[in-house]
Amino acid sequence: MPAQTNLKPVLTAAQINLLMETVFPQLNESAAAYEAIDVFPGGCIVRLNAGERHLRPGGTVSGPALFTLADIGGYVCVLSHAGPDALSVTTNLNINFVRKAEAGPIDGHCRILKLGKSLMVFDIDIVAGPEGHTIAHATGTYSIPPQSAANVVK
Template sequence: MDASAPADLTPVMSVEEVNAYLAEVYPQLNEDHTEYRAIAVRPGGCTVRLTAGERHLRPGNTVSGPALFTLADIGGYVCALSHIGREALAVTTNLNINFMRKAEAGNIDGECRILKLGRTLMVFEAAIIAGPDGALVAHATGTYSLPPRGQNVG
Protein backbone atom coordinates (compact mmCIF):
# COMPACT_ATOMS: atom_id res chain seq x y z
CA MET A 1 0.00 0.00 0.00
CA ASP A 2 2.05 2.92 -1.20
CA ALA A 3 -0.59 5.65 -1.00
CA SER A 4 -0.74 7.29 2.38
CA ALA A 5 -3.80 7.75 4.58
CA PRO A 6 -5.56 11.12 4.66
CA ALA A 7 -3.14 13.58 6.29
CA ASP A 8 -5.66 15.11 8.70
CA LEU A 9 -6.30 11.92 10.73
CA THR A 10 -4.82 11.90 14.21
CA PRO A 11 -5.17 8.95 16.59
CA VAL A 12 -6.98 9.65 19.86
CA MET A 13 -5.97 6.33 21.50
CA SER A 14 -2.54 4.73 21.83
CA VAL A 15 -1.84 1.11 20.96
CA GLU A 16 -1.82 0.24 24.67
CA GLU A 17 -5.17 1.96 25.21
CA VAL A 18 -6.71 0.17 22.22
CA ASN A 19 -5.50 -3.26 23.39
CA ALA A 20 -6.79 -2.63 26.92
CA TYR A 21 -10.14 -1.47 25.54
CA LEU A 22 -10.42 -4.54 23.28
CA ALA A 23 -9.78 -6.78 26.30
CA GLU A 24 -12.52 -4.92 28.18
CA VAL A 25 -15.29 -4.78 25.56
CA TYR A 26 -14.42 -7.79 23.37
CA PRO A 27 -12.83 -10.39 25.69
CA GLN A 28 -14.04 -13.30 23.56
CA LEU A 29 -11.66 -12.25 20.75
CA ASN A 30 -8.68 -13.79 22.50
CA GLU A 31 -10.24 -15.56 25.50
CA ASP A 32 -7.13 -16.58 27.48
CA HIS A 33 -4.71 -15.76 24.67
CA THR A 34 -3.28 -12.65 23.02
CA GLU A 35 -3.21 -13.93 19.46
CA TYR A 36 -4.95 -10.91 17.91
CA ARG A 37 -3.61 -7.54 19.00
CA ALA A 38 -2.74 -4.07 17.82
CA ILE A 39 0.99 -3.49 17.56
CA ALA A 40 1.02 0.07 16.17
CA VAL A 41 -1.28 3.04 15.79
CA ARG A 42 -0.37 5.90 13.49
CA PRO A 43 -2.14 8.83 11.83
CA GLY A 44 -4.69 7.31 9.49
CA GLY A 45 -3.88 3.69 10.19
CA CYS A 46 -2.67 0.86 12.35
CA THR A 47 -0.90 -2.48 12.34
CA VAL A 48 -2.54 -5.52 13.87
CA ARG A 49 -0.97 -8.92 14.40
CA LEU A 50 -2.14 -12.49 14.54
CA THR A 51 0.30 -14.86 16.17
CA ALA A 52 -1.01 -17.89 14.33
CA GLY A 53 -0.56 -21.25 16.02
CA GLU A 54 -1.94 -24.76 15.72
CA ARG A 55 -5.53 -23.67 16.41
CA HIS A 56 -5.47 -21.37 13.34
CA LEU A 57 -4.29 -24.02 10.87
CA ARG A 58 -6.32 -25.93 8.36
CA PRO A 59 -5.02 -29.04 6.55
CA GLY A 60 -1.74 -28.41 4.76
CA ASN A 61 -0.34 -26.28 7.61
CA THR A 62 -2.08 -23.24 6.14
CA VAL A 63 -3.53 -20.48 8.30
CA SER A 64 -7.28 -20.65 7.72
CA GLY A 65 -9.22 -18.06 5.78
CA PRO A 66 -11.46 -17.25 8.76
CA ALA A 67 -8.36 -16.44 10.88
CA LEU A 68 -7.06 -14.04 8.21
CA PHE A 69 -10.53 -12.54 7.74
CA THR A 70 -10.70 -11.92 11.50
CA LEU A 71 -7.31 -10.17 11.37
CA ALA A 72 -8.55 -7.84 8.61
CA ASP A 73 -11.76 -7.13 10.53
CA ILE A 74 -9.87 -6.43 13.76
CA GLY A 75 -7.65 -4.08 11.78
CA GLY A 76 -10.70 -2.07 10.75
CA TYR A 77 -11.98 -2.02 14.32
CA VAL A 78 -8.60 -0.83 15.64
CA CYS A 79 -8.46 1.88 12.96
CA ALA A 80 -11.91 3.07 14.01
CA LEU A 81 -11.29 2.93 17.76
CA SER A 82 -7.88 4.56 17.60
CA HIS A 83 -9.26 7.48 15.58
CA ILE A 84 -12.73 8.04 17.09
CA GLY A 85 -12.14 6.84 20.67
CA ARG A 86 -13.92 4.45 22.99
CA GLU A 87 -16.89 3.63 20.76
CA ALA A 88 -17.46 -0.11 21.17
CA LEU A 89 -20.54 -0.05 18.94
CA ALA A 90 -18.60 0.65 15.74
CA VAL A 91 -19.58 -2.34 13.58
CA THR A 92 -18.53 -3.91 10.31
CA THR A 93 -21.00 -3.27 7.50
CA ASN A 94 -18.90 -4.72 4.69
CA LEU A 95 -15.64 -6.64 4.36
CA ASN A 96 -14.18 -8.06 1.16
CA ILE A 97 -11.03 -10.15 1.14
CA ASN A 98 -8.88 -11.67 -1.57
CA PHE A 99 -6.55 -14.50 -0.58
CA MET A 100 -3.37 -14.54 -2.64
CA ARG A 101 -1.01 -17.11 -1.19
CA LYS A 102 -0.56 -19.52 1.68
CA ALA A 103 0.23 -18.17 5.12
CA GLU A 104 2.00 -20.46 7.57
CA ALA A 105 1.93 -20.36 11.37
CA GLY A 106 3.77 -17.45 12.97
CA ASN A 107 3.33 -13.69 12.99
CA ILE A 108 0.93 -12.35 10.38
CA ASP A 109 0.51 -8.59 10.21
CA GLY A 110 -2.34 -6.48 8.91
CA GLU A 111 -1.11 -3.10 7.68
CA CYS A 112 -4.32 -1.08 7.75
CA ARG A 113 -5.09 2.32 6.30
CA ILE A 114 -8.17 4.49 6.61
CA LEU A 115 -9.34 5.56 3.17
CA LYS A 116 -12.19 7.75 4.44
CA LEU A 117 -13.36 8.67 7.92
CA GLY A 118 -16.74 10.36 7.95
CA ARG A 119 -19.37 11.06 10.59
CA THR A 120 -21.15 7.72 10.18
CA LEU A 121 -18.84 5.51 8.08
CA MET A 122 -15.17 4.61 7.90
CA VAL A 123 -13.69 2.90 4.84
CA PHE A 124 -10.35 1.09 5.18
CA GLU A 125 -8.02 -1.36 3.52
CA ALA A 126 -5.76 -4.01 4.99
CA ALA A 127 -2.70 -5.63 3.45
CA ILE A 128 -2.15 -8.95 5.21
CA ILE A 129 1.53 -9.88 5.11
CA ALA A 130 3.40 -12.93 6.41
CA GLY A 131 6.57 -14.94 6.22
CA PRO A 132 10.23 -13.99 6.28
CA ASP A 133 9.91 -12.10 2.98
CA GLY A 134 6.81 -10.15 4.07
CA ALA A 135 4.70 -11.57 1.26
CA LEU A 136 1.21 -10.23 0.67
CA VAL A 137 -1.04 -13.17 1.54
CA ALA A 138 -4.39 -11.35 1.44
CA HIS A 139 -5.86 -7.93 0.75
CA ALA A 140 -9.09 -6.66 2.27
CA THR A 141 -11.29 -3.60 2.04
CA GLY A 142 -14.07 -2.83 4.43
CA THR A 143 -16.53 -0.35 5.85
CA TYR A 144 -17.42 0.29 9.49
CA SER A 145 -20.60 1.97 10.65
CA LEU A 146 -19.76 4.47 13.37
CA PRO A 147 -22.19 5.19 16.21
CA PRO A 148 -23.20 8.72 17.10
CA ARG A 149 -20.30 10.02 19.18
CA GLY A 150 -20.79 9.61 22.90
CA GLN A 151 -22.95 6.46 22.64
CA ASN A 152 -20.03 4.28 23.76
CA VAL A 153 -20.34 1.10 25.81
CA GLY A 154 -17.69 0.10 28.33
Protein backbone atom coordinates in the same frame (compact mmCIF):
# COMPACT_ATOMS: atom_id res chain seq x y z
CA MET B 1 -6.85 6.09 -3.66
CA PRO B 2 -4.49 7.89 -1.29
CA ALA B 3 -5.13 7.67 2.43
CA GLN B 4 -6.72 10.57 4.26
CA THR B 5 -3.85 12.74 5.52
CA ASN B 6 -5.40 14.92 8.23
CA LEU B 7 -6.05 12.15 10.76
CA LYS B 8 -4.66 11.94 14.28
CA PRO B 9 -5.12 8.96 16.60
CA VAL B 10 -6.86 9.52 19.91
CA LEU B 11 -5.75 6.17 21.41
CA THR B 12 -2.46 4.24 21.41
CA ALA B 13 -2.00 0.57 20.55
CA ALA B 14 -1.65 -0.25 24.27
CA GLN B 15 -4.91 1.57 25.03
CA ILE B 16 -6.65 -0.26 22.19
CA ASN B 17 -5.43 -3.66 23.42
CA LEU B 18 -6.71 -2.87 26.91
CA LEU B 19 -10.04 -1.66 25.50
CA MET B 20 -10.45 -4.83 23.42
CA GLU B 21 -9.73 -6.99 26.49
CA THR B 22 -12.58 -5.17 28.21
CA VAL B 23 -15.23 -4.97 25.46
CA PHE B 24 -14.29 -8.00 23.33
CA PRO B 25 -12.73 -10.57 25.72
CA GLN B 26 -13.83 -13.55 23.64
CA LEU B 27 -11.41 -12.54 20.86
CA ASN B 28 -8.39 -13.80 22.80
CA GLU B 29 -10.04 -15.93 25.49
CA SER B 30 -7.77 -18.96 25.13
CA ALA B 31 -4.58 -17.26 23.90
CA ALA B 32 -3.40 -13.76 22.99
CA ALA B 33 -3.58 -14.26 19.23
CA TYR B 34 -4.81 -10.89 17.92
CA GLU B 35 -3.24 -7.59 18.97
CA ALA B 36 -2.68 -4.01 17.93
CA ILE B 37 1.03 -3.45 17.33
CA ASP B 38 1.08 0.22 16.33
CA VAL B 39 -1.31 3.11 15.78
CA PHE B 40 -0.24 6.10 13.69
CA PRO B 41 -1.95 8.99 11.88
CA GLY B 42 -4.32 7.40 9.39
CA GLY B 43 -3.71 3.75 10.17
CA CYS B 44 -2.50 0.92 12.32
CA ILE B 45 -0.65 -2.37 12.34
CA VAL B 46 -2.33 -5.43 13.82
CA ARG B 47 -0.94 -8.92 14.32
CA LEU B 48 -2.21 -12.46 14.36
CA ASN B 49 0.15 -14.76 16.24
CA ALA B 50 -1.06 -17.76 14.25
CA GLY B 51 -0.78 -21.03 16.10
CA GLU B 52 -2.17 -24.55 15.84
CA ARG B 53 -5.77 -23.44 16.39
CA HIS B 54 -5.60 -21.15 13.33
CA LEU B 55 -4.46 -23.87 10.92
CA ARG B 56 -6.58 -25.88 8.54
CA PRO B 57 -5.48 -29.29 7.23
CA GLY B 58 -2.20 -28.97 5.38
CA GLY B 59 -0.74 -26.46 7.83
CA THR B 60 -2.17 -23.34 6.16
CA VAL B 61 -3.60 -20.50 8.23
CA SER B 62 -7.36 -20.61 7.69
CA GLY B 63 -9.31 -18.02 5.76
CA PRO B 64 -11.54 -17.21 8.76
CA ALA B 65 -8.45 -16.41 10.88
CA LEU B 66 -7.15 -14.02 8.19
CA PHE B 67 -10.60 -12.52 7.71
CA THR B 68 -10.74 -11.87 11.46
CA LEU B 69 -7.34 -10.13 11.29
CA ALA B 70 -8.66 -7.86 8.52
CA ASP B 71 -11.76 -7.05 10.57
CA ILE B 72 -9.68 -6.38 13.70
CA GLY B 73 -7.53 -3.98 11.65
CA GLY B 74 -10.61 -1.96 10.76
CA TYR B 75 -11.85 -2.07 14.36
CA VAL B 76 -8.49 -0.83 15.69
CA CYS B 77 -8.46 1.99 13.13
CA VAL B 78 -11.98 3.15 13.95
CA LEU B 79 -11.46 2.95 17.72
CA SER B 80 -8.09 4.69 17.59
CA HIS B 81 -9.20 7.50 15.27
CA ALA B 82 -12.93 8.02 15.90
CA GLY B 83 -12.79 7.33 19.63
CA PRO B 84 -13.44 4.44 22.00
CA ASP B 85 -17.02 3.73 20.91
CA ALA B 86 -17.23 -0.05 21.19
CA LEU B 87 -20.49 -0.10 19.21
CA SER B 88 -18.80 0.67 15.88
CA VAL B 89 -19.56 -2.26 13.55
CA THR B 90 -18.44 -3.71 10.25
CA THR B 91 -20.85 -2.95 7.43
CA ASN B 92 -18.73 -4.43 4.63
CA LEU B 93 -15.54 -6.48 4.37
CA ASN B 94 -14.16 -7.87 1.13
CA ILE B 95 -11.01 -10.02 1.09
CA ASN B 96 -8.78 -11.51 -1.59
CA PHE B 97 -6.45 -14.35 -0.63
CA VAL B 98 -3.19 -14.18 -2.57
CA ARG B 99 -0.82 -16.75 -1.01
CA LYS B 100 -0.93 -19.35 1.72
CA ALA B 101 0.43 -18.52 5.14
CA GLU B 102 1.97 -20.80 7.73
CA ALA B 103 1.87 -20.52 11.53
CA GLY B 104 3.74 -17.57 13.00
CA PRO B 105 3.29 -13.81 13.12
CA ILE B 106 1.06 -12.36 10.41
CA ASP B 107 0.79 -8.57 10.22
CA GLY B 108 -1.98 -6.41 8.84
CA HIS B 109 -1.00 -2.94 7.63
CA CYS B 110 -4.23 -0.98 7.72
CA ARG B 111 -4.90 2.52 6.38
CA ILE B 112 -7.94 4.69 6.59
CA LEU B 113 -9.08 5.77 3.15
CA LYS B 114 -11.94 7.97 4.41
CA LEU B 115 -13.12 8.80 7.90
CA GLY B 116 -16.44 10.60 8.12
CA LYS B 117 -18.97 11.18 10.90
CA SER B 118 -20.83 7.92 10.32
CA LEU B 119 -18.56 5.70 8.15
CA MET B 120 -14.90 4.76 7.91
CA VAL B 121 -13.51 3.10 4.77
CA PHE B 122 -10.20 1.26 5.05
CA ASP B 123 -7.93 -1.22 3.36
CA ILE B 124 -5.47 -3.68 4.83
CA ASP B 125 -2.48 -5.48 3.37
CA ILE B 126 -1.88 -8.75 5.24
CA VAL B 127 1.74 -9.89 5.09
CA ALA B 128 3.72 -12.86 6.40
CA GLY B 129 6.93 -14.80 6.09
CA PRO B 130 10.54 -13.69 6.09
CA GLU B 131 10.07 -11.70 2.87
CA GLY B 132 6.86 -10.05 4.07
CA HIS B 133 4.86 -11.16 1.04
CA THR B 134 1.24 -10.13 0.77
CA ILE B 135 -0.93 -13.13 1.60
CA ALA B 136 -4.27 -11.30 1.53
CA HIS B 137 -5.70 -7.87 0.86
CA ALA B 138 -9.02 -6.57 2.15
CA THR B 139 -11.17 -3.48 1.97
CA GLY B 140 -13.92 -2.65 4.39
CA THR B 141 -16.32 -0.15 5.88
CA TYR B 142 -17.17 0.46 9.53
CA SER B 143 -20.30 2.20 10.74
CA ILE B 144 -19.69 4.75 13.48
CA PRO B 145 -22.74 5.27 15.70
CA PRO B 146 -23.84 8.80 16.61
CA GLN B 147 -21.85 10.14 19.55
CA SER B 148 -23.41 9.29 22.87
CA ALA B 149 -21.86 9.25 26.32
CA ALA B 150 -23.45 5.81 26.83
CA ASN B 151 -21.45 4.33 23.91
CA VAL B 152 -17.99 5.49 24.96
CA VAL B 153 -15.95 3.08 27.04
CA LYS B 154 -13.82 4.81 29.69
